[in-house]
Amino acid sequence: MAFDKVTREQDYSKWYNNLVEDADLAQHSSVRGCMVIKPYGYAIWEKMQQELDRRFKETGHQNAYFPLFVPKSLFEAEEKNAEGFAKECAVVTHYRLESDPDKEGKLRVDPKAKLEEELIVRPTSEAIIWNTYKGWIQSYRDLPILVNQWANVVRWEMRTRLFLRTAEFLWQEGHTAHATKKEAVEETRQMLEVYAEFAETVLAIPTIKGTKTESERFAGADDTLCIEGLMQDGKALQMGTSHFLGQNFAKAFDVKYTTKEGKQDYVWATSWGVSTRLMGALIMTHSDDEGLVLPPNLAPIQVVIVPIYRGMEQLETISDRMEPIIKNLRKRGITVKFDNRDTHKPGYKFAEWELKGVPIRIAIGPRDLENGTVEVARRDTKEKQVLELTDIENKIEHLLEAMQKEIYLSALNFRDNHITNVNTWDEFKEVLENKTGFISAHWDGTAETEDKIKELTKATIRCIPFDNKQEPGECIYTGNPSKERVLFAKAY
RNA sequence: CGGGGUGUAGCUUAGUCCGGUUAAAGUGCUGGUCUGGGGGACCAGAGAUCGGUGGUUCGAAUCCACUUACCCCGACCA
Numbered sequence: 340m341a342f343d344k345v346t347r348e349q350d351y352s353k354w355y356n357n358l359v360e361d362a363d364l365a366q367h368s369s370v371r372g373c374m375v376i377k378p379y380g381y382a383i384w385e386k387m388q389q390e391l392d393r394r395f396k397e398t399g400h401q402n403a404y405f406p407l408f409v410p411k412s413l414f415e416a417e418e419k420n421a422e423g424f425a426k427e428c429a430v431v432t433h434y435r436l437e438s439d440p441d442k443e444g445k446l447r448v449d450p451k452a453k454l455e456e457e458l459i460v461r462p463t464s465e466a467i468i469w470n471t472y473k474g475w476i477q478s479y480r481d482l483p484i485l486v487n488q489w490a491n492v493v494r495w496e497m498r499t500r501l502f503l504r505t506a507e508f509l510w511q512e513g514h515t516a517h518a519t520k521k522e523a524v525e526e527t528r529q530m531l532e533v534y535a536e537f538a539e540t541v542l543a544i545p546t547i548k549g550t551k552t553e554s555e556r557f558a559g560a561d562d563t564l565c566i567e568g569l570m571q572d573g574k575a576l577q578m579g580t581s582h583f584l585g586q587n588f589a590k591a592f593d594v595k596y597t598t599k600e601g602k603q604d605y606v607w608a609t610s611w612g613v614s615t616r617l618m619g620a621l622i623m624t625h626s627d628d629e630g631l632v633l634p635p636n637l638a639p640i641q642v643v644i645v646p647i648y649r650g651m652e653q654l655e656t657i658s659d660r661m662e663p664i665i666k667n668l669r670k671r672g673i674t675v676k677f678d679n680r681d682t683h684k685p686g687y688k689f690a691e692w693e694l695k696g697v698p699i700r701i702a703i704g705p706r707d708l709e710n711g712t713v714e715v716a717r718r719d720t721k722e723k724q725v726l727e728l729t730d731i732e733n734k735i736e737h738l739l740e741a742m743q744k745e746i747y748l749s750a751l752n753f754r755d756n757h758i759t760n761v762n763t764w765d766e767f768k769e770v771l772e773n774k775t776g777f778i779s780a781h782w783d784g785t786a787e788t789e790d791k792i793k794e795l796t797k798a799t800i801r802c803i804p805f806d807n808k809q810e811p812g813e814c815i816y817t818g819n820p821s822k823e824r825v826l827f828a829k830a831y
Numbered sequence: 832c833g834g835g836g837u838g839u840a841g842c843u844u845a846g847u848c849c850g851g852u853u854a855a856a857g858u859g860c861u862g863g864u865c866u867g868g869g870g871g872a873c874c875a876g877a878g879a880u881c882g883g884u885g886g887u888u889c890g891a892a893u894c895c896a897c898u899u900a901c902c903c904c905g906a907c908c909a
Contacts, residue, residue: 497832497907577909616909647868686869704868
């Protein structure tokens with residue numbers, strides 16, 4: 340393990356890269372732009388999956404799996420969607436290798452094995468799924484279809500960063516079909532609420548829910564809703580999206596159903612997704628210069644117990660003392676690790692578990708054995724306290740609950756302090772450069788102005804928040820009339 | 832994909848400009864002794880065909896060409 344001492348202050352992106360590798364979350368692979376998610380990092384992703392999956396099921400969805408490959412002809416059916424992703428598609432053109440006649444022991448692509456039709460490696464699955472739904476839907480009785488899939492997708496990115504943007508990433512994509520527009524719109528909104536609630540209660544990340552502007556919208560959608568988070572360096576991160584797809588895919592794939600009245604109509608669609616990018620959000624929202632900070636609801640190990648001892652006999656005594664406590668904690672659903680490795684010193688273990696973000700550390704040594712106490716340290720605030728062993732399970736459980744709330748509140752406080760109302764162009768640039776964070780400002784509603792602002796400042800409109808206050812004003816850049824403020828920020 | 836930078840032991844790097852015997856250090860690793868309440872100390876060891884391929888040369892980590900990976904900036908993007 341390398342103990343790099345780069346702080347967030349010194350070099351935020353270096354700090355991020357070091358943390359991802361040093362905390363054993365992920366590493367670069369020998370495939371360009373692709374990462375290896377290591378067991379500890381994957382355990383966190385699995386927790387996210389479990390929590391989300393439960394919420395999807397509770398809202399009536401079922402999981403299914405669709406192919407990795409999409410025939411080109413299907414892919415191009417919905418034009419806007421195809422165009423939006425065309426530049427970053429991996430394409431399979433051949434299906435066989437053969438021994439290279441010119442180079443001993445090497446293989447080459449068999450030129451005789453060219454595919455009739457190229458296969459696109461899915462950058463998203465609307466095409467293959469809507470092509471399938473066509474066969475599933477005849478009548479209003481077949482609707483709604485509420486399906487989700489956990490999958491990998493490939494987007495051939497030019498510039499990659501672990502978790503935030505990789506060529507291959509893991510995600511879930513929900514794809515639903517509805518008889519009415521109203522129902523599809525409600526589904527789109529419902530799933531965004533699921534994401535927001537998950538982000539707040541599990542990831543402990545506050546989000547802003549809103550609508551994307553036309554230029555930030557998903558290719559092929561009529562409307563894109565999003566949750567936006569704010570990272571510690573003042574940049575925004577899109578954490579999840581939910582799209583109202585209208586009848587665009589139904590029309591492209593000719594998916595009609597017979598209504599109660601016996602008429603033919605196109606079905607209405609939604610899609611929604613979050614990805615391993617959430618790992619990046621998690622890291623950049625809570626972690627500090629000592630390493631990862633995990634909210635208890637997401638930590639693969641919630642409590643680590645470090646024995647302090649001299650000689651095996653003392654370790655035995657401590658183990659015997661802790662054994663029933665560990666059992667009781669586990670009975671309450673708390674994940675506990677008793678770090679009895681004799682190969683490392685306590686100080687080393689302290690630092691290692693801090694780096695990995697374990698919420699609570701319990702240290703117990705001979706002094707504690709005498710006094711009937713333990714030392715309890717919390718990762719987020721680094722506070723240490725000596726607690727009586729009596730009823731320790733209850734105290735730990737309550738502390739975990741309190742930490743979950745406080746980690747969220749601390750992120751919320753940072754976020755709220757970084758939403759700045761701005762009324763002049765000079766102020767806009769000043770806040771963007773120095774204070775950073777979200778800027779709430781008037782915008783004349785045109786894509787031209789949005790583009791111009793992006794070109795000049797790198798700031799984009801992150802979203803138009805839900806239930807936005809209607810307030811007449813003048814566009815920050817053009818001075819044209821505006822009816823509400825929107826949120827700008829530099830973003831990942 | 833355009834511009835810049837970096838690849839030397841598991842990791843972090845020195846050496847490269849100005850070619851010359853056996854490639855250096857810290858950390859990590861292995862064994863041992865002492866240790867143990869915040870990344871331990873000492874002793875002994877193992878570990879590198881210097882990112883890859885080709886070239887120049889009596890001789891290449893060092894010079895040249897190509898290539899590949901990563902990092903930073905830009906365009907693009909979840």
